[in-house]
Amino acid sequence: MTTLPHSGKSAIRRLFALHIIASLLASAVVLGAVYVGTMRLLENQTAQAVDAELNGLVRDYIDGGQFALRSAIAERSTSRSSADSLYLYATADGHPIAGNLSSWPDVPMDGTWQTIRLMRTDIDKNVLVGLRAITLPGGARLMVGRDLRSQREFRDILKYASWALLGSFLVFGSLGGLFVSRSILKRVGEIQQAATETARGDLSRRVPLRGTGDEFDRLAEALNDMLSKNETLVTELQMVTDSLSHDLRTPLARLRNTLETALANPDADNSDIIAEALSEADYVHQVFTELLDIARVEANLAQSQIEPLDLSKIVSDTVELYTPLAEEKDQTLNARITDKAMIEGHKQFLARAISNLLDNAIKFTPSGGKIDVSLTENDDKIVLTIADTGPGIIATDWPKALQRMGRLDRERGSPGAGLGLSLVAKVAALHGTEVQRQESDKGLIISIPFARFSG
């Protein structure tokens, strides 16, 4: 079933119709001009031929009198070549003397060019004739004419040919137009249908490609890119709202219960309860802040704050920030940091991302474990690697871990909103790179390669 846009209005059809009408008019004008010009030419030639003959005959009459005229007319009207030539030489009162017409027609005898119908007895046909009639000196009448039948036939051929031309033009033009507009409308219809179905909620809908690589295919590809981006965003939005409601419902409920308890005992010392409520509120606030930050990185609002900076300083700062925390958990936090690692980056978000990575490493590595941070140069890349001896993340879980709120089962119940790695992924994307997970049997090894900045 082809899908045509079912609105009656079609721009392409209207354009085709206009095009056909314009072409028909133009052709009609041209054909009309040819027709009129040709007919005029033929008529003039006939009139001139008749003139020449009439003059010749008058000269014969002047030179040789009645007899010479009669024999000239007899000779002419019997010659085969002049089957269409008509002559009549008649007396002053119209009795035929010589020629191939049986009676004098009712025409003015002033030598003007006349076109009339009359009966040709020789071929027994009523025909259209162009003629000139004059009165000879002495009162006799002389008329020379031409049967215009062949001219008429030619005119009809010309007429029919013109009509046929215009007709076939109309038929084939319309058919072609219909065919072309139909195929265009079909493709527009496919796009329209994809859009309609998407709007109705089927986000996986795409515009079919023909594989021709033509402008419609290119348009379809661009639209499909947009549709898949749209799908990703909506899916993420759904995930965020789902996870948010899941992750925030619990602390909000706890917050409410805590406050209710405090309200129920207005006279008791509620400072513990209030402190608990505060930390619940802080947690909710933190989840929101993280989500907003991720949104900010995603929306590329941070693009303008990217500047050349020394990544080694940020890495050593963050390591220094987290060292006491690792020591609290009896973990060894080692750092091997090359100095002067210049990249183009966003200082605040980089610090934030590296903090998140260290935070995760410390959170998931059991006490007594080891965390190795290294910033090394190879070729034109500066690679940040963080390896821990925690439980790691299996390869199949990796993509999920990078998603917003992608909390893995192992983390359920641990603090944090599951946004840490997601922000790291977005920050990496902001720097035109990605977070890579290396296979390891000892824990998790994450690395991010940055392009070196060389002024």
Place this chain on the structure above:
Amino acid sequence: MRILIIEDDASTAGFLEKGLGEAGHSTTWVKTGVEGLSHALDGPYDVIILDRMLPELDGISILKTMRSNKVQTPVLLLSALGQTDHRVEGLRAGADDYLTKPFVFSELLARLEAIMRRSAPVSEDETTLQVQDLTLDLMTRTATRGTRRIELQPREFQILEYLMRTAGRIVTRTMLLENVWDYHFDPQTNVIDVHISRLRKKIDAPGETPLIQTVRGAGYRMVK
């Protein structure tokens, strides 16, 4: 303090007025940028809380106009998501500090008080800081409590210096991260707390008066 609130959102403004009123400050609230600017230019305010996105006239323009008119009233800029949240741009335009919405009230209050303190004249040639019997010598980078010499890591020294400069006021974890490390984000987990508790172990020996207090739900305070 007399605080001018320039904020078009009634619920945010109400929340601010209530909280600041309870903290003992008097507040004036105006809703539009134009009104805000005329108040800011003429009014006797100690500090201004300025929202970035306002009807009629945006916060940054108000700031620039104020500063070009030599009005030096300290300004705390509030910025919401949905615009290029250019902390840098805000500070360049003349803001004294800046906070992203949504914010926690205790954070805002702590920052306001810090701004006020900063705007008070500081003697340039300060070489020592003194809180009770704790002395910080900024020249020799040494700390002593009574007669006890305290060994500090460079970072611990910076934290202590910041706490002593803000003695008597609350500092939040975010403020510590900003002022000591120069990173602007909400520190995760308890990473700042560990730094403070280490420092506290060195400063407040058993039997001595604790100088670094924890303010629950807000942050820390160095006693005066």
